[in-house]
Amino acid sequence: MQSRRKLRFRLVVSFTLFGFGLSALFAFAALNIRSRVEDQLVNASLLDDAKYANHYAQEHPEAPGPGSQLIxxxxxxxxxxxxxxxxxxxxxxxxxxxxxxxxxEDGDQRHYKLAVYRENHIISFVRYDVTREELGKQQLLISVIAAVFLFGLLSLVLGLWLSRKVLKPVSELANRLRDFRKAGKAEPLAPHFADDEVGELAHALDEYSARLTAMVERDREFNSDVSHELRTPLAVIASTTELLQGSPDLTEKLSERLKRIERASRQATELIEALLLLSRAERRGPTRGETTEVGKVAADVIESQRPQVRGKPLTVELRTEQQVSVNAPASVLSVALTNLIGNAIKYTLEGSVQVVVGNGSIEVIDTGPGIKPEDAERLFQRGVRGEGAGGSGAGLGLAIVRRLCELYGWDVSMRPRSDANGAIASIRFS
Incomplete structure (x- = not known):
């Protein structure tokens, strides 16, 4: 989209062009009318003089003809x-x-008007030199052009003053909106403006802000209530699996299934906590003060995702090149890594998934079908799902990861591998 000039600039330019054009049109009309009227008057006067000279010559044949420097x-x-x-x-x-x-005789052109009047075989000639008149017209033209430019300059100054005065309420409205965004609390705008078009706009913005605020509050309350209510059954599931694992006659197969239930319950609890943190942080800022080791969380996530590997010729490897810690809750990091590592395992039919921790970041490198460079950013949009093996779901996982990373100032991205098939998902914490 092409950038547009500011409204004030467009108003000033329009007002200046209007003033300049109107002055030029008036000057052109005035010069044209003056030239026509003057020409008609001179012609009529010369013809009258020629007629008078003719009659005078008939009555006084020996009298000399009229004359002067110009006539x-x-x-x-x-x-x-x-x-x-x-x-x-x-x-x-x-x-x-x-x-x-x-x-x-000196080579200059002389322009004059010649009045001719013939009556009773007497012909009278009256010659009027208009050279000086043309010089006067040129001087008048220069003066008029200077006046047009002067009026154009005055129009520019007046346009600047009027635009500042007219747009001052609009600028004040924009500044108040920016202040509200910084303060995080919307206050009524309409009381600060007069009962005019800007005041009407402020009133409409107040109504729109009230509707948005009410809608957002309802969504937040709903999310908070649902997340809170889900904690109770998840706590029951976690405590029950813990009790069952302590049973002395528990078989190895049943123990493995109970561990899977426990991991799924823990993941659901972490997801709920992350969503609650996200909902609260959007109102009060991110929760900090807890240091989490990235490698440890990545190892737990890999273990929780191993059931997806069964039946596939696929290896999942964690490589820690450097210890990385972040100032964020473990549940937030766990939700982000669960989505990235889980997607890599789900979309990779064979080969390997490598999780590399180091240099202030974590990378998930797979040998799956890969992604197109133009689709890398689009995958983080809500409702967009990847294509390939097991491409099912609501398309919300990566969107949640993006929101969590933006909340804590992390940079999450995806890109295709350059050395082989597959994709690389990374989070840079610094």
Whole structure:
């Protein structure tokens, strides 16, 4: 997903572009209207002057024509028209104002308007030099462009101020939400905001937070109640198996079965304790103060999983390269290792499962069907099951392992083996 600019940035840019565009449009319209109106007025004035000069020449034939630095004029008859400039002679038959551009003697172009009026064989010419007028238009254009940029800058400053003022309640709402996340306790947001759109959003967030809090509390209470109630029958099973194992006439086969029942009962008890710890820790933080030796827990887990090995050409080996201890309850570590080692044994039909402890981590290396690199992270999602031998279950084991590891700051991962078929599951404690 492409990253988006902040809302404040988009507001400032939009306001600035709007102000700049509106100023530019107004300036363009003003210049265009001014040019059109001025051109029409000049043309009308020149034509009136030419008409006046024509009538004046008819009444005073010997009087000189009008003239100044910008306006010059002459009046000719049909007989003396040849004395007028050639370009003017070609326009003598058409009354009106004409735009003419000529090359001067010094090589510069001269732009002027020529008003022609013909009446009673008298032709009057009035010439108006617009070169200076064009220079004035250029200066006006530069001034207008500077004004447009100035208004654009003012729009930017105003946009910054307005965006800060408009978005201040939104930023305050976000800051309060962050403070609630740090404090771990949600307080009502709506009383801190005015009765506007932001206040309405805060009220909706309060309602949503209340529903979520109630739902989470119900789930936690249910988990706590179920876990607590399961302890009683498990305690009965554990005490009964302990009494039966002390019977003098107990056969070896029956003793082995009782040991399996005892291990299963202990695993169930550890799982319940881990789930209770997980539920409580999500509210109050992880439980620490208990040092657990990783190698010892791994050995107990391997022994509890040996019944799964029966009938398979499979060896399970524990190799301790370095003693590793963690500051966490043994039940938490046991649940995590039971899932990793149990999965390795379940999915490996033949070969070996090696559990390596050392260098601040534990690795479970198997020779099973392996996993795809792109599926390594997906296997830790709830409801995702592995494919292969014995691929049954609800797909919750690795998800629970991930939650426990995140709670205690451990890094759990899976990856395919590079030297052979199989997978490597590891937990790094440091």
């Amino acid at each position: 010059t004029g002459m009046t000719k008859s049909d007989r003396t028209l040849y004395k007028a400039p050639l370009a003017w002679q070609n326009l003598a038959d058409t009354n009106g104002v004409h735009d003419i551009i000529e090359q001067s």
